[in-house]
Each structure stands twice: as structure tokens, then as C-alpha cells.
Amino acid sequence: DTGVSQNPRHKITKRGQNVTFRCDPISEHNRLYWYRQTLGQGPEFLTYFQNEAQLEKSRLLSDRFSAERPKGSFSTLEIQRTEQGDSAMYLCATEASGVSYNEQFFGPGTRLTVL
Amino acid sequence: GNSVTQMEGPVTLSEEAFLTINCTYTATGYPSLFWYVQYPGEGLQLLLKATKADDKGSNKGFEATYRKETTSFHLEKGSVQVSDSAVYFCALEGSNYQLIWGAGTKLIIKP
Numbered sequence: 001d002t003g004v005s006q007n008p009r010h011k012i013t014k015r016g017q018n019v020t021f022r023c024d025p026i027s028e029h030n031r032l033y034w035y036r037q038t039l040g041q042g043p044e045f046l047t048y049f050q051n052e053a054q055l056e057k058s059r060l061l062s063d064r065f066s067a068e069r070p071k072g073s074f075s076t077l078e079i080q081r082t083e084q085g086d087s088a089m090y091l092c093a094t095e096a097s098g099v100s101y102n103e104q105f106f107g108p109g110t111r112l113t114v115l
Numbered sequence: 116g117n118s119v120t121q122m123e124g125p126v127t128l129s130e131e132a133f134l135t136i137n138c139t140y141t142a143t144g145y146p147s148l149f150w151y152v153q154y155p156g157e158g159l160q161l162l163l164k165a166t167k168a169d170d171k172g173s174n175k176g177f178e179a180t181y182r183k184e185t186t187s188f189h190l191e192k193g194s195v196q197v198s199d200s201a202v203y204f205c206a207l208e209g210s211n212y213q214l215i216w217g218a219g220t221k222l223i224i225k226p
Contacts, residue, residue, distance in 0.1 A: 033213055042119075042204050042216030043159075056211045091159070095212070104214065106159040 004107035006092050012113045013082055020078045021110045023092030031095040032075050033104065034067060036060070038088045049075060050097070082114045117142045121205045121217035128195055129225050136190040136220045138179075138205035147208040148172075148181055148188040153219075154201045162190075162203070200224045 005024045013019050025032055030051050035043035046065070048056045051072035061067075064082075069075040079086055089111050093104040122137040140148065150162040150172070163172030165181035165188065172179050177192045188205060205217040 031212060035214075040218065042206070042218050043214070045209070045213040045215070048211050048213055056213070093159075103161045103164075108158045 004092055004094050004105050006090075006107035006110050008110055009108060010111050010113075012115065014115050015084060016081055018078065018080045019082060019112060020076055021090055021092075021112075023075045023077070023094075023107060025074070025092075025094035026096075026105055029094035029096050029105070030072060031097050032069060033093045033095070034075070034077050035091040035093065036088045037091055037109070043091055046077075079112075082112075084114045087112055087114045117146070117207060117209050117215050119205050119207055119215055119217040121203075121220055124202075124219070124221035125223050126220060127223045127225065130197055131194045132224075134190070134192040134195045134199075134222070136203055136205075136222070138188045138190065138217060140186050140188065140205075140207050142186075142207055145183060148179075149206045149208070149214065150177070150179055150188070150190050151204045151206060152201050153204070159204070195222075195224050197224045197226050 007022045032049040034046040037043040045058050046061050047067050049069040064080045067077045089109045091109045092107045095104045096102045118141045120139050147166045149164045151159045152162045153159050163174040165172040168183040170181045179188050179190045202219045202221050204219045206214040209215045
């Protein structure tokens with residue numbers, strides 16, 4: 001499978017717990033994005049990596065959220081002390097660079113439910 | 116700031132009807148514009164794009180033209196099929212290449 005993969009696909013947790021999601025990009029895609037999508041809304045940008053460097057973070061990304069992309073390959077998104085408002089679909093997208101625009105390829109998402 | 120507004124759904128049509136889903140945007144400069152589609156149970160996928168004014172993106176019978184005068188990028192298809200039932204998202208490219216999205220329009224095609 002050469003697509004973007006995300007794990008887990010579903011996560012149910014209790015409020016106050018920490019969760020971590022993983023995204024594996026398409027090989028050689030050096031741009032990686034995290035988005036969050038709630039029901040009935042379009043995705044909202046959270047953060048962006050160019051290789052291993054985190055170049056931009058949305059103001060939506062509170063201090064409880066942290067993302068990493070060690071060695072510019074897979075990425076993890078951690079949410080500490082989860083709140084019910086964190087319940088959403090977390091989407092990862094990756095993209096090649098080198099020309100003015102390439103297509104962002106999306107993973108299937110991780111659906112988080114905070115009880 | 117940059118934003119995208121698209122028509123609310125659901126939009127319900129009969130098979131072979133003409134489709135228009137409206138999308139307007141607010142942006143600094145002339146960003147690239149996109150339509151993404153999300154079929155039931157599947158991830159987001161690019162449907163078509165346009166990178167400059169007056170460009171027409173097309174794919175699978177769908178078309179959209181980048182209109183800077185009206186800041187619009189309406190999605191059209193001449194004859195829809197049941198298999199076109201999905202949620203359609205209009206988006207623009209912001210700084211650092213991230214996408215800024217509309218709320219999505221659910222399309223229901225009845226046989």
C-alpha cells in the first residue's frame with residue numbers, strides 16, 4: 001500500500017488521559033500536515049512539517065498538543081490531558097515538494113472520542 | 116484572513132440532473148483553489164484544482180473555473196450519477212501550503 005496510513009483508526013479515551021496518533025507518509029513526501037475535522041465542518045489546519053522541521057502551528061494547537069516528525073519520516077501527534085472538546089477526526093496529509101504545487105494525499109484519519 | 120464559503124447542503128438531485136455547488140473565497144493575492152471529495156467511508160481525495168485566474172480544473176466530468184472578478188470557484192457537472200453522492204469540499208491554499216476549507220456540501224443523488 002503506497003498511501004498515507006494513520007493509526008489507530010479509532011481511539012476512545014477518558015477525559016484527562018493522554019493520547020498519541022501516528023501518521024506514515026507516502027515515501028519521499030517531505031511535506032506533512034495535520035488537520036482536525038469535526039462533524040459537519042471542513043478540516044482545520046493544525047500544523048505543518050517540511051522534512052523534520054515544524055514550520056507552522058495554528059493557534060488552534062494549544063499547549064496540550066505536540067507534534068513531531070523525527071528524521072522526516074513518520075509523524076506523531078500527542079494530546080495531553082484530553083478534553084471532551086478534543087473529540088474529532090484527526091487527519092494527516094502528505095505532499096511532495098519541488099514544484100509550485102502538488103497534491104495533498106490524505107490518510108483515513110483517526111477518530112478520537114473523549115468521554 | 117483567508118476563508119472559504121460554500122453552499123449549505125444537503126443538495127438532493129435526481130440522476131442525470133445538472134449540478135452546481137457554489138464556492139466563494141476571501142484571500143490575499145491569488146491562491147490556488149481546489150475541490151476535494153469524500154465518498155462514504157473513504158478519505159478525502161482531490162477532485163480538481165486551478166492555480167491561477169481563469170484556469171478551469173476538470174476531472175470525472177466535473178469542472179470549476181477560477182473567477183477572480185467574483186472570487187468564486189463553483190463546481191459543476193452536466194449529468195450526475197448515483198455514484199457522485201459524496202461530500203464536496205472547496206479549499207484554497209494558504210501560507211506554507213496548508214489548505215483552508217469550506218464546511219463541505221453533502222450531495223445526494225437519487226436514481
